[in-house]
Amino acid sequence: MNSVNPGGKTRAGSVTLRRFWKNKTAVFGLVILTLLILCAALADVIAPNDPSPSPPDLSLALKPGFWSDNAVPGMPLGSDALGRCVLSRILYGSRVSLSVGFVAVGISLILGILLGTLSGYFGGWVDSTLMRIVDIMFAFPALLLAIVIVAVIGQGLDKAMVAIGIVYTPQMARIIRSSVLYIKEMEYIEVQKAVGSSHLRVIFRHVLPNSLAPVIVYGTLMLASAILDCAALGFLGLGAQPPTPEWGAMLSKSYSYIVSGAWWAATFPGFAILFSVLGLNLLGDGLRDILDPRLKT
Amino acid sequence: MRWYVTKRLLLLIPVLLGVSILSFSLIRLAPGDPARTIAGEHASPQTISAIREKYGLDKPFTTQYWVWLKRVLRGDLGRSIVSNEYVTREILDRFPNTMELTFFAMFIAVAVGAVAGIVSASRQYSVIDYTTMGVALFGVSMPVFWLGIMLMMIFGVFLKWLPIGGRIDTLIPFRRVTGLYLLDSLIGWNGPALASSFRHLIMPSIALATIPMATIARVTRSSMLEVLRQDFIRTERAKGLSERVVIYKHAARNALLPVVTVIGLEFGLLLAGAILTETIFAWPGIGRYVVNAVRMRDYPAVQGCLLFFALTFVVVNLITDLLYVLIDPRIKYE
Numbered sequence: 027m028n029s030v031n032p033g034g035k036t037r038a039g040s041v042t043l044r045r046f047w048k049n050k051t052a053v054f055g056l057v058i059l060t061l062l063i064l065c066a067a068l069a070d071v072i073a074p075n076d077p078s079p080s081p082p083d084l085s086l087a088l089k090p091g092f093w094s095d096n097a098v099p100g101m102p103l104g105s106d107a108l109g110r111c112v113l114s115r116i117l118y119g120s121r122v123s124l125s126v127g128f129v130a131v132g133i134s135l136i137l138g139i140l141l142g143t144l145s146g147y148f149g150g151w152v153d154s155t156l157m158r159i160v161d162i163m164f165a166f167p168a169l170l171l172a173i174v175i176v177a178v179i180g181q182g183l184d185k186a187m188v189a190i191g192i193v194y195t196p197q198m199a200r201i202i203r204s205s206v207l208y209i210k211e212m213e214y215i216e217v218q219k220a221v222g223s224s225h226l227r228v229i230f231r232h233v234l235p236n237s238l239a240p241v242i243v244y245g246t247l248m249l250a251s252a253i254l255d256c257a258a259l260g261f262l263g264l265g266a267q268p269p270t271p272e273w274g275a276m277l278s279k280s281y282s283y284i285v286s287g288a289w290w291a292a293t294f295p296g297f298a299i300l301f302s303v304l305g306l307n308l309l310g311d312g313l314r315d316i317l318d319p320r321l322k323t
Numbered sequence: 324m325r326w327y328v329t330k331r332l333l334l335l336i337p338v339l340l341g342v343s344i345l346s347f348s349l350i351r352l353a354p355g356d357p358a359r360t361i362a363g364e365h366a367s368p369q370t371i372s373a374i375r376e377k378y379g380l381d382k383p384f385t386t387q388y389w390v391w392l393k394r395v396l397r398g399d400l401g402r403s404i405v406s407n408e409y410v411t412r413e414i415l416d417r418f419p420n421t422m423e424l425t426f427f428a429m430f431i432a433v434a435v436g437a438v439a440g441i442v443s444a445s446r447q448y449s450v451i452d453y454t455t456m457g458v459a460l461f462g463v464s465m466p467v468f469w470l471g472i473m474l475m476m477i478f479g480v481f482l483k484w485l486p487i488g489g490r491i492d493t494l495i496p497f498r499r500v501t502g503l504y505l506l507d508s509l510i511g512w513n514g515p516a517l518a519s520s521f522r523h524l525i526m527p528s529i530a531l532a533t534i535p536m537a538t539i540a541r542v543t544r545s546s547m548l549e550v551l552r553q554d555f556i557r558t559e560r561a562k563g564l565s566e567r568v569v570i571y572k573h574a575a576r577n578a579l580l581p582v583v584t585v586i587g588l589e590f591g592l593l594l595a596g597a598i599l600t601e602t603i604f605a606w607p608g609i610g611r612y613v614v615n616a617v618r619m620r621d622y623p624a625v626q627g628c629l630l631f632f633a634l635t636f637v638v639v640n641l642i643t644d645l646l647y648v649l650i651d652p653r654i655k656y657e
Contacts (some may be wrong), residue, residue: 100375162341165633167595170613177617177625178353254466258599262614274468281472281603284480285487292476297467304464 045316052312058305068322074100075111077118078269082108088288104290105282112291115271116298122272123302126187126265127252131245133191138198143229145199146206157203158249160196168193169255176264182273186265201244239317243310250306257299273299291314327648329643342633343395347388349629350622360622363404395630401623403616410627418631419502420490421608424600425593427524428531429586432593436536437575437582440543444551444578445570454542462537467596471530471603478526485526488605492519527604533594535589542585547551547578580651587643591636 046052065072086109089098098105103112141160145153163171175189210214210233218228259265260274268275273295280291353360358375366374375381384388394401400410439459443452455552479487491497491504497516500507505524508517550556551574559569598610605611609628 063371104553158337158341161338162345165338165342165637166590166629167598167632169595169598170629170632173598173613173617174349174629176627177620177622178349179352250464254464258468261599262602262617264617274466277469281475283528284472284476289476292469292472296466296473298464299465299469300461303466304461307460307464 042316046312049312049316051308052232053315055305055307055309055312058301062120062124062302062305065117066124069114069117069121072100073111075114077109077115077271080269082110084109086110088283088286088290088291091290103294104288106276106291107283107288112276112294116273116274116295118237118271119273119276119295119298120258120302122183122266122300123253123256124184124269126183126190126256129187129250130194130252131248133188134194134198134248135241136286137191137195137204138271139234141195141199142202143206143233146203147210147225147229147233153203160199163193163196168251169258172255172259173264176259181264181267183266183270185287186256186259189259190255193255194248197248198241198244201240202237205240206233206258209233209236223294243314243317245315246306246310250303250310253306254299254303324648328645331644335637335641338637339634342637343392343630344388346626346629346633347391350626351384351387353622360620361401361404362411364620365616366404375632400627400630403624404621405616405619410624413612413624414627414631416502417607417609417612420504420606421594421597421601422503422611423503424524424527424531424606424608425590425597428528428593428596429535429590431528431532432535432539432589433582433586435532437543437579439536439540439574439580441547441570441578443544444541444575444602445545445566447548452544456544459537459540462533463541465533465537467534468603469597470533471527471600474530475603485531486519486523487526488522488523488603490523490607491516492523495519527600527606530603531593531600534596535586535593538589539582539585543578543582546581547574550574550578580647581646583643583650587640590643592638594636 069077086105087099087102087107089105089109089114090096091100101111101113104117106112106115108294141156145156166174172186172189172193175192176185179185179188215228215230215232218232223231256265257272257274257277260272260276261278263275263278266272266275268279276295277292280288280295284292350360351357355370358371358380359366362371362374380387398411400414402408403410403413406413437454443455446452475487476550478485486492492515495513495515497504497513498507498511500510504520505517507513508520551570556574559573560566564573594610597606597608598614600606601608601610601616609631613625613628613632615621616628
């Protein structure tokens, strides 16, 4: 009896895990993501200063960082135009970016699962109607659609999350639909139907768990784009509003001071965006190679 | 071929209809009275009621849509709340600027990206390969707006090699013909204008080109690697063709086919990127126009841009699909 199945699942799991640790890209991506999560979780502890003191201390405005003799002690990356510590704001900014990313991808996941399963599982006119709507949404560049949604529902971080979530839904719906289409034809699903399992049971117990791989892969890659798009909205002044320490907004508030020589406030937040997005892209690429070799480009 | 083109054009109709419904209803979803939304926050009650009358806003939704669609098909997108100019006019004025920027960026992206991909693949696992792909990985993760700022800081502010924004030096006499400044300078045989508009074009287009360049490099590399594994390449090498002929003449040609599709898709991202690049470099295109329209809650302008962007994107994708068929005779039109 023992040899039949126990641990079958764990064995498959440990194979995947072993392949993960062998994949340098994925591991490196995971390291960056872990660092990012640590920054977000421990911002209160590790940030040297209050990210947005009120009232701001303008006597500290635009002071350079550790590379200069003019530096303010305790502000290693210098200060912005309102005298706020750039490093602390970047650390707190990781909280904003991560939460926006996760919420936006979460929204697209919920809507995508709903639309994708309806489409793939039931097919017919439901499928063709939903997929035409998806086609139409693909006719707009994602950022433009997000901007317009923000224009309609209003500016702000919470609205930006919703906008990005909606914009990513068609992509998620397509991914889920195609894996549902693939799994639905499997014999064990036929068996489930034959023994009289309800549609809901078949979908939630059998179809969805088996479409997890592409969802994890594309979810990670979407998280990268969501962070990028959130920063873009913040940069355009349509996302996070002051004094929220958001990376994109930090850039847009600081880049006009470059002309007067204060380059640091507009430089470092960009590195934070670049490395977060890079880490998530690496992780996503690595996971794709590990979980689903068929998806490899 | 003619039948295929007709079919593709007919298939566009439902998509464009859907695009128009979406553009129409999005603006109607804005909270508050749509007449006030269209007229702007500070409009007088008379203006608002005139607009309600004109757009049939007291009528049912579907009637409103038809009224609106008929006007749009005649090219009337309404007037901007901010400038009171016709939105169509304002968009068409700025469109050539965006086109010049995006086409130039696409040119850089394809030229550099394809070459990098081909070279990488032909020297797989070499230092060049790892370096190129490392750079490409950074490229796809790059926040365009930040890259723009960094370029501006280094080449514009510190080194003072290039202008930090705008389209052309305003002191140079210049006659606008097509709106494509490089072309107009050539038409007018205007050397200083050509040099100035080219210098203004460099930084924004490099910033804009980065992401598609990186994507194209990655796609070209993997497609090239696939081609290089095929039998006909082995035959060519076996019969003694030089490596250069094998790679650049035979393999590259086949490898670039999937790249054409990517170019079409990347074009949409380029339009989105133009929104950011134009904002940073004060480039007077529709990307900057739509951002300002959103900030000012200029709904007719936002709606017009939405339609215009989608139309451009759909048309570009159609062209790429048709090109694909032309380039690869193995693909059947049916």
